[in-house]
Amino acid sequence: MAKLAAEGRFSGVVLLSHRGRTVLSRSYGMADREKGIRNHEGIAFSLGSAGKPFGAVAVLQLAQQGKLSLSDTVGTHLKGYADGIAEQVTIHHLLTGTSGLETPDEDVRRVFQSREEVHEYYEQWIRQSEPVAAPGTRTGHSGADVVIPALIVEAVSGKPYWDYVQENVFGRCGMTGSGFWTRPRWLTDEHIAHPYMTLADGSQVDAVRNLDEGSPSPDVLGKNPGRSFIDAPGDGGFATAPDLVRFACALGDGTVLHRPWAELLTGAKIPHSGSSFGAYGMPVRIADGQWVFGRGGGNPGVSAHWSVYPYTGWVGVVLGNCDGLPLQEIVGRETQAITGASPGDGGGG
Template identity: 45%
Template sequence: MAQLTRRTALGVLGTVPLAAGGILPSRPAPAGASGRRGVPQALRAYDRYLAGQAEQDLFSGTMLVAHRGRTVLARSYGMADKQRGVPNRTDTIYNLASAAKPFTGLAVVQLAERRGLRFYEKIGTYLDGFPDQVATQVSIHHLLTHTGGLTGFTGDIERVFHSVAEWTEYSRQRTRELSLRFTPGTDKAYSSEGYEILGEIVATVSGQPFQQYVREHIFAPAGMTDSAYYTRSQWLTNPRIAHPYIYQQDGTRADGVRDLDAGATINGGFGTNAARGFIGSGGGGGFATAPDLVRFAQALRDDTLLKRPYRELYLGGKVSSPPLAGPTPPSPADPRRGEPFQAYGPIAASFNDQRIASHGGGIAGGNTNWSIYLDTEYVGVILANYDLHDIQAVIDQEREAIAGGR
């Protein structure tokens, strides 16, 4: 009998009913990390790795691997709310940070599919108040691909917001203060500010607040019933939403929702705290569960969110996208790792000749990443309410387990 390859074995395991050892159907898994008996061989190293990280208190959160919408492996570690003794579970809701940017990109592509806007049109076509060089030179395509050349926001990282209206007006005002640092289209520089502007364009074109548009046109059709742009007050009171535990320089961790004075030392910019903002917006900050992100992948695949031509436009790579600089440098060169490209929200990557659409995010007290393995119909989700010292190492373990072929 021929030996099963890793990809073949995972494909078989992903299409039969599995329940032992934490290999679960699509329902919430028990909290904790018990029951590793029966884990597919290809996923065991990943499973052991993350369990070891959790045992050292280096990981708190949820990981999930699904195939064709069914959960193959799900683990949850640590506490969603230490003060109230609420553990993380498979259905715990996490702040996605910048991993929510692809929702913004998708909203724009949906509006383009409905002929509500054009990618080549400039910011000034839809919004007023911008400096002339920004309004007339920066296009929607530039914003989606981080090639708009916009300067970044400065100051006010300690400000605490108290309403949706206050945050929305502040974002509107500060985007009008941006200028150009390079000619649009001639370079690439990651820009949350550009996605803030895209969120405002979505609201203007659709006639709905950005968060409402995403809820009605992305979350609801995809069946993402737990996903939303939750407010800080909901973050504080809803026991299902994981609190961010911010690593401090003395080695302790502070609850970022309860302690708004606590600031980042690893992720999100030194001294920042995402909970000071009242609500997420085009630049990120949406919330989701791991199963909801699997539903998102399924809804992309089955034409629920976009028809095929615009789905391929959304997911297809546009601009070469070198890894972002940060506290976790990219892994050493691996010949199986293809060059990443920026798509219209997601990153279009490849590993071992398999196409992957993904995006990650980091805030004070949180790291996230979701990956859609387009050729094998796998989805991998990593949601942590710790700011991790090495999120890339976790992603590498997932890539090896699902697409490594060894």
Template identity: 45%
Template sequence: MLGMLAAAPLSASGLAAASDSAHAQPRRSPSEPLRRYREYVSELAKKDQFSGVIMVAHRGRPVIAEAYGMADKKLGVRNRVDTRFNLGSASKPFSTLAIVQLAEQGKIEFYDKLGTYLQGFRPEVAEKVTVHQMLTHTSGMTMAWDPSRITYSREELWEIVRKALREGELQFTPGTQHAYGGACLDALGEIVTKITGMSYWDYVHEHIFGAAGMTGSRYYTRTEWLADPAIAHPYMLQADGSRVDALRDLKASAVIGGPGTSPARPFVGLPSVGAFSSAPDLVRLAQALQNHKLLTRPYTDLYVGPKFPAAPPPGAPSPGPTRREAFQAYGLNSTILGDFRVIGHGGGVGGGNANWNVYLGHDWAGVVLSNYDLDSKLFMDILGKEREAITSAAG
């Protein structure tokens, strides 16, 4: 039987047990695809090809909740269901969600130009790029970034990013193309700081993580990461097939998941990358979005709705006979898959992969968090098995 079948809802304090069996939800019989998904990942873990957590939840209740491998091999700390992982780019939707919250409050307009809020950018960037284009990866913005640099404070990192953004150029006329990147997200984070008077990190902690009950989610600093055994260390694949702890060896570089980079070199994550969360917290996020705890219904629809056609990521699993339409939403991927609308985001860093999906209208969510960086085919195979399991169970 699958782990955590029909468990209680994910409360703010963790995986809570139902206190009154008379009010417990009836147990859901696991479908064959759900069982196959769990067994598939379990076999990968036995071969040391996967380390991390998978979770499938229905109405906030975990149907599958499994942890594999080690969070810290040196200290012998195992991954747990509530272990926190570096999300990489899977944290990008937090910065766009913050902007939509401010728009709902009338503090920002989607059609405004970047120069309305921030100064020092090249004229062609400041006067042409709109907030909407930054939210949809259609701005054409770039930034001059040195991935080998190690930073030692929030202030140092933020100053480097601000300078790099202002040195960036346009790679195409804003609004004419879609090009996934991080510059636009980091600029949006700076806008959040400018409008609210709070640091970007503090704003997200209070108005997104706090509002959604994501008590373990945070932009942890490298110092906090190293000191907390509940945060998984990133084990980066090397050319010889070995894995190195990127948190303890800042000179080591990734072979995949951003070749030449290391997720631990920046002192703290940015609006474009590097928040930390757990599988239960990401299920809480899915529930908060669907229950309009973070935005009112109209602005939730605006946030998750398709904005710009986007090709599926390289190696994305084939939908088979099911028709698929992929779009860019406001920082989210928004996909029509047969009878399903799926929103979410993935991420890859040296020593880690992450993905969270919400199946709108069906009350299902899927989370995959890993502290191994996986080749794209393997990661897409895992996500394909997750999708098959959820669509079968929901259908």
């Protein structure tokens, strides 16, 4: 990591914890270059897709309370969807990425100005989803699979998704440095890392302070994470590395979900490639004979990954705020160090 940081390819925090005790913690680079604020353990980073499992936890909390069933269809809780979605797609399908739905591309150039505007956009966006395969067919990274469960959480709990997760996930886990924060706070709070996005000429800019700039990378062409006033329901958020360890520990000790429900969250549901499987909101895999679960995420100027090794009590966290990080290789080395598995067994986003 020090070598990557020296090459300008890593700025952020790496942390390894064993049974809740920090074994290794290293911080590199700047959280805010303009203000001269260095990265450290107390800095919160944008998570991207690494925050999606929070939504699955929220759904399972409500299922644990008997307020919904995983076999409920979309139409059980939400109105206005076509019959093929409302009557056939279940919460289980959505959480496993097997809804058979395809969602149109997002408008990545739109600059949002309020929570209400973000919520309205994503609610209307996922209503444009269309069935492209039978429910139960793996369709991957559909926006509907993320946003619809979050809207169901809202319908059942009576609270905005962001507030529900803040109170019932972050709050219960003691994740005091984590949240679904808005762009004004991102700009002013010295405990939040700014994403440094690489432009076509190789230069880096602070994405939150330069909303007119977009990524030249083909897979996220034109995107700038700072344009989202707040992350979409079911996605993203901010967390510190120690808070992600707290989340992992809370999953293991019954704090955030009763143990059978936590095991349901991380249990293998859908076979992927090799020894990797789909669980609820995250991939799980077998590495050198033991289960590993976690989630990765990325955006221009954003890299995040957390891994839990439940058999041995290890947790690994990598949080970065610049482009160019070989995240899969880093997680592979982490897995090798903890389990003895070959580096090729790492990754999983």
